[in-house]
Amino acid sequence: MEDKKRNEAYNKYVSAKIPKTRPWPTLFNSFWVGGVICLIGQGVNDLLLLIFPSLSEQSAWAYTLIVLIFIASFLTGIGVYDQIGKFAGGGSIVPITGFSNSITSPSIEFKSEGIVYGICVKMFTIAGPVIVFGVVSSMVVGLIYWIISLF
Amino acid sequence: MDIFLTYLIVFLIGGFVCMLGELLIITTNMTSARILVTFVLIGVFLEAVGVFDYISDFAKAGINVPIVGFGASLAKGVIGAVESQGLLGVFTGGLTATAGGIAAAIGFAFLFALIFKSHTKK
Amino acid sequence: MKLVQTIILKKQPRIIGSYTIVGPKEGNGNFGPYFDYVMKDDCFGEETYEKAERKMLESAVTGVIEKAKLSVKDIDIMIAGDLLNQIVSSSYAARAFQFPFLGVYGACSTMAESVAVGSVLIDGGYFDNVVCCTGSHFSTAERQYRFPLELGNQRPPTSQWTVTGAGSCILSLKGEGPRVTMVTFGKVIDWGINDVNNMGAAMAPAVRDTMLRHFKNTKTSPNDYDLIVTGDLGKLGSEILIDLMEDEGITLGVNYCDCGQMYFKRDQKTLCGASGAGCCATVFNSYLMAKMREGQYKKILFLPTGALLSATSTQQGDTIPSVCHAIVIEM
DSSP states (O other), rough: OHHHHHHHHHHHHHHSSSSOOHHHHHHHHHHHHHHHHHHHHHHHHHHHHHTTTOHHHHHHHHHHHHHHHHHHHHHHTTTTTHHHHHHHHHHSSSBBHHHHHHHHHHHHGGGGIIIIIIIIHHHTTHHHHHHHHHHHHHHHHHHHHHHHHHO | HHHHHHHHHHHHHHHHHHHHHHHHHHHOOHHHHHHHHHHHHHHHHHTTTTHHHHHHHTTTHHHHHHHHHHHHHHHHHHHHHHHHTTTHHHHHHHHOOOOHHHHHHHHHHHHHHHHHOOOOOO | OOOEEEEESSOOOOOEEEEEEEOOOHTTTTTTGGSEEOOOOOOSSSSSSHHHHHHHHHHHHHHHHHHHHHOOOGOOEEEESSSSSGHHHHHHHHTSSSOOOOOOOOGGGGGHHHHHHHHHHHHHTTTTEEEEEEEEEEHHHHHHHHHOTTTOHHHHHHOEOOOOOEEEEEESSSOOEEEEEEOOOOEEEEESSSOOOOHHHHHHHHHHHHHHHHHHHHTOOGGGSSSSSSSHHHHHHHHHHHHHHHHHTOOOTTTEEEEEHSSSSSGGOOOTTTESSSHHHHIIIIHHHHHHHHHHHHHHEEEEEOOOOHHHHHHTOOOOEEEEEEEEEHO
């Protein structure tokens, strides 16, 4: 009982002691880097539509995302993306490029354990929950939509 | 002029969404996996209640490039599939709509994992 | 029941040789000029970082044997540890040698633990020359405890940087060098911190406990030592320790310092400082040993701490227990 009290007091003391960083520089960095990544996306999309006017809007978006994923995956491979991430934080995590980075980085990291047990098994250690939550929540939405459509 | 305005909106909204992510990281100490999950769920929700298309028309890449757009296409796909295939659509819709992104991420990750080696941080 | 914890050594084994090997970033740090060997890159000519860590430990052992002007045949036993699961780096490094091996694990306190165990073994009269060796590698620790290297995330302001490096020393009754005079084995202490990015706060109570016990059992005070060195509490952790000791009425003054806090230069961006088993091992076996031999310090209290967590225990939401072992070195 006494231990619990002491631990609580200690935790409180420690959280007061933790150095407070000024949030504004990182917030600003994440803002402009995130904005630039979105701009690149828009640019790629417009360019695709310009070159291939027959593309439907939806396929153009799909191509755009694939291009962004490719770029992010490549930058991860050559060891640049983690430096962007260190600088921008959320700015490079939230865009689809962050998703790509979180799949590529464990694959590269665990390459040393072989192709099957390294690359393939560890590929989703970070991005797995994104796909699981995404698919499960979309199924919930679909189910609700289906039930409503019955009436 | 029109194009400039579009790009400005893309930049501002895209940056704002990413800044929200950073704000979450700073205030809650979330790891990047949790951030991604949160934003995917937001996307699914926005699409499910039918707001996403309005935002998307306005913000374009500003909302589609962030992982929110990924969530929205999951929900959009599932709703479309339920309309055309009924109950089966609940299972096929989401992944069909996002297959391009997921396959690209897996494929490129595999490719680059074969080529590159992890670098020590400086 | 009498709680022993502190042992006053009768034969006082000497540290007759010490050797350190570090990575390039560490070589650029504050202790750079004192290290015996600075690697050109973190891979050390090996395919994987794990293999590099093994090779580091291996060359630390051969290096120290050479430096102490002994041959492999003179060594009776090797005591070593590291941070990887099942302390593979040490065991695999020991594979290359023909002497018995004792694996010890005390996370970042492993250096003190191995020296403490080694001195007690010698004091008991069973062994003549004991090699103690400890090391860690940033890239292997990072992937075992945290995230892949290429993941673009930010490090929280309380996080510390695992040192790439290995240190080793030879304890013996014959020869010249600083003497190990007292040993205090620490208890495992847990004050309920569960933030893995704040190891300093988790480990400071362990130092407090061992330090209080040591001062009481040996009837000494901070003023009796030229230098009191903790392992890798880092900037935040050492501030916490000073506060904790203040509460007990003990003032840690200018003769107190922390290896982790001093390790890197300010522009190396390591936030709260260095950590890892290699941190205090490399400082102890390079800078501290050199300064003792020069005569700048006559009596040092060395208290590295270890956070005894695993990736699994963290994911299950457990708090972080820590341990701190103290050794006193006199010239």
